[in-house]
Amino acid sequence: MAVILITGxxxxxxxxxxxxxxKRDDHVILAGRNRRKIDDAIEKIAKVAPKAxxxxxxxxxxxxxxxxxxxxxxxxxxxxxxxxxxxxGVMAIPMRMETNDGFESQFATNHLGHFVLTAxxxxxxxxxxxxxxxxVSSMVAKFGTIDFDDLNANENYSPWKSYSxxxxxxxxxxxxxxxxxxxxxxxxxSLSSHPGYSATNLSFNGPRIGKGTPGxxxxxxxxIAQRPYMGARPSIMAATSSIENWTxxxxxxxxxxxxxxxxVSPPPKALDDVAGERLWNISEEMTKTTFGI
Numbered sequence: 001m002a003v004i005l006i007t008g009x010x011x012x013x014x015x016x017x018x019x020x021x022x023k024r025d026d027h028v029i030l031a032g033r034n035r036r037k038i039d040d041a042i043e044k045i046a047k048v049a050p051k052a053x054x055x056x057x058x059x060x061x062x063x064x065x066x067x068x069x070x071x072x073x074x075x076x077x078x079x080x081x082x083x084x085x086x087x088x089g090v091m092a093i094p095m096r097m098e099t100n101d102g103f104e105s106q107f108a109t110n111h112l113g114h115f116v117l118t119a120x121x122x123x124x125x126x127x128x129x130x131x132x133x134x135x136v137s138s139m140v141a142k143f144g145t146i147d148f149d150d151l152n153a154n155e156n157y158s159p160w161k162s163y164s165x166x167x168x169x170x171x172x173x174x175x176x177x178x179x180x181x182x183x184x185x186x187x188x189x190s191l192s193s194h195p196g197y198s199a200t201n202l203s204f205n206g207p208r209i210g211k212g213t214p215g216x217x218x219x220x221x222x223x224i225a226q227r228p229y230m231g232a233r234p235s236i237m238a239a240t241s242s243i244e245n246w247t248x249x250x251x252x253x254x255x256x257x258x259x260x261x262x263x264v265s266p267p268p269k270a271l272d273d274v275a276g277e278r279l280w281n282i283s284e285e286m287t288k289t290t291f292g293i
Contacts, residue, residue, distance in 0.1 A: 001025060001026055001027050001053070002021070002026045002027065002082040002083055003026070003027045003029070003078060003080055003081050003082050003083075003128075004018075004021050004026050004027065004028050004029065004081075004082060004083040004084075004085065004239070005029040005031060005057075005074070005081050005083070005084050005085065005121070006018050006021075006028065006029070006030060006031060006085045006087055007031045007032075007061060007085065007086055007087050007088035007114070007117070008031070008032065008087045008088025008089065009028075009030035009031055009032060009038070009041060009087070009088075010030065010032040010034065010037040010038055010040070010041045011037070011041070012198070012228045012231070013087060013136070013195050013198060013228050013231045013232045013235065014030075014085075014087045014088065014232075015041050015044070015045075015228070016228045016229045016231070016232035017085060017087065017232045017235050017236060018030055018041065018045060019044075019045050019048060019049065020232065020236050021236075021239075022045045022048075022049040022052035022054065023048070023049045023052070025049075025051065025052065025053075026052075026053075027053040027055070028045075028052065028053070028054055028055070029054075029055040029056065029057060029074075029078075029081075030042060030054065030055070030056045030057075031056070031057050031058075031059065031070070031088070032056075032058065032088070033058065033059060033060045033061070034058070035056070035058050038056045038058065039056075042054050042056065055077075057070050057073060057074060058070075061088055061108075061109045061113030061114065061117070062099045062103075062105055062108045062109040062113055063099060063100055063101060063108075063113075064101050064112070064113075064116055064287050064288075064289070065101075067113055067116045067117050067120065068116060068120055068289075070117070070120075071116075071117060071120025071121055072120075074120075074121060074124065075120075075121075075123070075124055078124065079124075079127060080124055080125075080127035080128045081121055081124045081125050081127075081128065081131070082125075082128040082129075082130065082131060082132070083131075083132045083133075083134065083239050084117070084118060084121060084125060084131075084132070084133045084134070085133075085134045085136070085235055085239060086114035086117065086118065086133065086134065086135040086136060086170070087134075087136045087235065088109070088110075088113075088114075089109060089110045089136070089138075089166075090105065090106055090109050090110065091106075091138075091163050092106075092159040092160050092163045093105060093106060093159055093162075093163075094159050095157075096153055096157035096162075098152075101287075102152070103152055103286065104151070104152040104153045104154075104157070104162060106162045106163050106165075106166045107151060107152065107153075107162060107165065107166050107169070109166075110163075110166035110167065110169070110170065111166045111169035111170060111173065111283070112283060112286060112287055114135060114170070114173070115173055115283045115287065115289070116287050116289045118133055118177065118291075119289045119290065119291045120289070122188075122291055122292075122293075125188055126186060126187070126188070130187065130189075131187060131188045131189070132188070132189045132190075132191065132239060133174070133177060133188060133189070133190045133191070134191050134192070134193060134235055134238045134239050135170045135171075135173060135174040135177075135190070135191075135192050135193075136170065136192070136193055136194065136195070136235055137167045137168075137170040137171050137174075137192050137193070137194045137248075138163075138164075138167040138170075138194050138195075139194055139196065139197070139250070139255075139256050139257070140160070140163060140164040140167055141164060141167040141168040141170065141171050141194070141267055141269075141270065142168075142267035142269070143160075143164045144161075144164035144165045144166075144167055144168030144169075144267075144269065145161075145164075145165060145168070145269070146165060146168060146169060146172070146269075146275055146279055147165060148278065148279075148282070151165075151282070151286075168267070168269055168270065169279060170192065171192050171248070171266060171267070171270035172270060172272070172275055172276040172279050172280075173276075173279065173280065173283070174190045174191065174192040174246060175190070175192075175246045175270060175271070175273075175276055176273075176276040176277060176279070176280045177190040177291075178190035178191075178245055178246035179246075179273075179276075180280075180291070180293040181293065182245070183293070184293040186293065189243075189244055189245070190246055191238040191239075191241075191243065191246060191247050191248075191249070192238065192246070192247070192248045192249070192266070193234035193235045193237070193238045193248065193249040193250060193261075194234060194248070194249075194250045194256070194264075195231030195232065195234060195235070195250075195251075196226060196230075196231060196234075196250060196251035196253070196256055196257050196258050196259070197225045197226065197257045197258060198225055198226055198227070198228050198230065198231025225258070226251070226257075226258040226259075230251070230258065230259075230260075233251075233260065233261040234249040234250050234251065234261040235249075236261075237249050237261040237262075243263075247263055248263065248264050248265070248266040248270070249261055249262065249263060249264065250262070250264040251264075252264070
């Protein structure tokens with residue numbers, strides 16, 4: 001029985017991922033920032049997989065202190081984590097929002113929060129016989145640029161620019177983690193995935209903060225979006241494949257929007273080792289968190 005922690009597990013792709021592993025009789029830990037929503041998700045999963053072993057942990061990925069406290073809690077409760085799936089995220093928030101730590105909210109939630117969580121659980125992952133970290137990115141990562149002069153978008157905020165930057169950061173982090181783990185002779189396998197275009201709350205929750213549901217997204221979703229179940233397949237494949245170094249998984253259909261999961265080509269910017277190392281070092285400085293590798 002594998003012990004699997006999934007962030008953003010209360011709805012959409014995260015919930016479908018949790019459900020799949022629950023059906024496999026794994027020990028699934030659902031992570032989210034709202035206990036009621038986690039309870040509701042556990043109830044849904046239990047109806048389909050009544051014999052599943054389900055746990056929960058509540059924290060806010062956008063706040064470094066909250067993530068660190070969750071890591072301490074998890075280390076007290078569990079003797080290992082076999083698979084960490086960094087899935088949670090926010091998307092295209094129309095106005096710049098800042099966390100209590102002073103970070104732009106999309107960069108904080110999508111990248112820095114998972115960076116800190118993975119660092120905090122690194123020792124727990126090393127207790128596994130075959131530890132694995134899957135970091136979920138997005139198709140829009142190919143449009144992203146890491147603005148090292150303005151990571152927090154203090155000077156120039158754009159909803160999609162900041163979102164695509166955070167998703168490119170996910171890929172650079174996952175690749176750099178793989179490189180550093182191998183160089184340190186640690187058995188951790190770090191992989192990435194993207195869900196294509198899936199009909200989930202993520203498409204609406206970020207863009208409608210302070211506004212209504214975006215009309216274009218509302219019209220397009222029924223036409224081209226795939227079900228959350230299919231959007232979860234690349235993450236599940238990444239978590240269970242026999243591949244042992246950094247690889248990117250996504251739908252095999254046209255433009256990567258939908259279809260069965262497969263290995264896909266990462267955007268060239270995700271292969272920039274200089275940017276990956278620089279982002280890693282800056283992330284450690286910003287969060288005052290270190291992996292020690």
